[in-house]
Amino acid sequence: MHRFIVVGGGAGGLELATRLGDRYAPHKNKGGVHAQVTLVDRNPTHIWKPLLHEVAAGSMDPFTQELEYAAQARWHGFEFQQGDLTGLDRANKRLTLGTVLDDDGAELLPARELEYDTLIIAIGSTTAFFGVKGASEFSLALDTVSQAERFRKRLIAACMRAEHQVHEPVESGPGTSSSSTEPRIQVAIVGGGATGVELSAELRNTAQVLSAYGLHKLDPRHDVGIVLIEAGPRILPALQERVSTATAELLTKLGVKLMIGETVAEVAPGMIRTASGKTVRADLTVWAAGIKAPAILSELDGLPVNRLGQLIVRRTLQTEVDDNIFALGDCAACPWPGNERNVPPRAQAAHQQASFLLKALAARLENKPLPEFTYRDFGSLVSLGHFSAVGNLMGGVIGGNMLIEGLFARFMYMSLYRLHIAALHGYARMVLDTFAHWLRRTTLPRVKLH
Incomplete structure (x- = not known):
């Protein structure tokens, strides 16, 4: 049987593996073409990544929304292998998975090699810190459930500590963003894209709910400050200006302070310094200023990548140098005809590419020419x-x-x-x-x- 391996169980990868399993698994398709489908992911469970800001704010319990890959594989006729992609041998059509450790650091699964006929890479993206001093050490990203949960617990702990601390007004000094009556807790969010904007609004709701339930007696609007820092001229730079303007107005009404046109130069414990010389107090800092492709992609046996580390693919979603390897989602640099930029890294793009590949891979099994992907922006x-x-x-x-x-x-x-x-x-x-x-x-x- 033809061997499909999908690496990455995000929105696009999991949808593709599920639909391939439904179509080609022997016990699902008694009289048609059969194929072996394997899904690889470093984690045992899936959660839709656009929900992570809700997990961070506590408004969503991740354990009620997570999907077990092993269970999904059992229901839909594919196999699941847990592990990190660590190497690729294109000549022998073989990829290497790293060792999986348990919570105590003991080996759970050994390093393994898997053979494929068609490889689909869909490992998404990670947070880009752009070399900003202290950003990776003193701020939190929201790439995984564990990172989101870590922020949520730190937020609750900060609220509880602040409630019992003596608060003294702090006078503003030169080059500082402080006012005469600072909030007891201040959360700084770096990056005015969708993640930063959504998290800032969600945190305002969280502060109100925590106060209502008596977890802290702080004023949810004045004692819990939220600052959104964006280097560009407006928030939501990837969207139309009128959407950005409407969103900025709504955030201002919610009491979110917007710092537009401020580039972060350094993140330190308890504060952020901007390139213009301002100092922003930050009891908690979230970094949501941009994304990049995982570093492993630039180490995969000569597959070409762009400056963001994304695999360069043709409109068929095949990599430039190997017709047996496809890529989709955030980790793929796919042309967008009629536009100066590539297909944007959005969930709707990954969904469209997964649907496209289901048809394209069927054509591949029948030795027919592959269609070309066209992104539709809804x-x-x-x-x-x-x-x-x-x-x-x-x-x-x-x-x-x-x-x-x-x-x-x-x-x-x-x-x-x-x-x-x-x-x-x-x-x-x-x-x-x-x-x-x-x-x-x-x-x-x-x-x-x-």
Whole structure:
């Protein structure tokens, strides 16, 4: 049987492995073409990455939303192998997985080699610190569930400590952003993209809920400060200016301080220094200023990468030098005809590429020419937590371009995740999962309190 290996269980990789398993697994497809499908990921569970800001703010319990790869493999006819991609031998069509350790550092799984006929790389992206002094040491990224949970626990601990500390007003000095009455806790978010904006709004809701439940007696608006620092001329630079303007207005109403046009020069314990000489107090710092491809991609047996470390692919999603290796999602630099930039690193792009590859790989098995991928931009949505949402719909959705906000935008944003669930489990199970999630929410606080 033809051997497909999908490396990376994110939005695109897991959807592709699931649909390949459904189509080609022998016990799923009795009379048709059979293939062996293997999914590789460093973690044992999957969570939709756009939800991590909600995990960090405590408004989502990750353990109720995680999906076990092994269970998904059993249900949909593919095999799951846990481990990091550590090497590639293109001549022998073989990849190497690293050792998996348990929580105590003991070996759980040894290093292994897997052979493939077609390899699909979908390992996503990681946070880019751009060499800023102290950024990687003294700020938190939100790439994984463990990082998001770490921030949430630090936030609750900071609130509890601040409640019992004597607060003395601090006078502003030259070149500092402090006011005469500083907040008791200040969270600084570096990066005004979707992650930074969504987290800032979600944290305002978290502060209110924590206060309502008596976990701390701080004023959720004045004692918990949130600062969003963006180096560019506006937040949400990848979206249209009117979306950015509407979002900035909503954040200001929520009490989020926006520092626009400020480049971070250094992150230190308890503070941030900007290139213009300002000092920003930061009890907690979140770094959401950009992404890059994982470093391993530049070490994969001569596969060409761009300056961001992404694998350079053709419109068929095949790598430039090897027709047997495909890439999709954030780790792939895919041309976008009619645009100066490549296909953007968004969940909707990964979803479209997974659907495209299902058809392209079927053509490959039949020795037919491969089609070319065309990205369709359906717009972008940004969640402002419990308060609102904002975004623009465009292209095939409405035949034009329209700014949306409020309840309708919030509904559309929530629908994106439900469509991801439908791609993994089908629409019937998605409806049941939505109902079960609603039932859980009626018996739980809006924010995880411990």
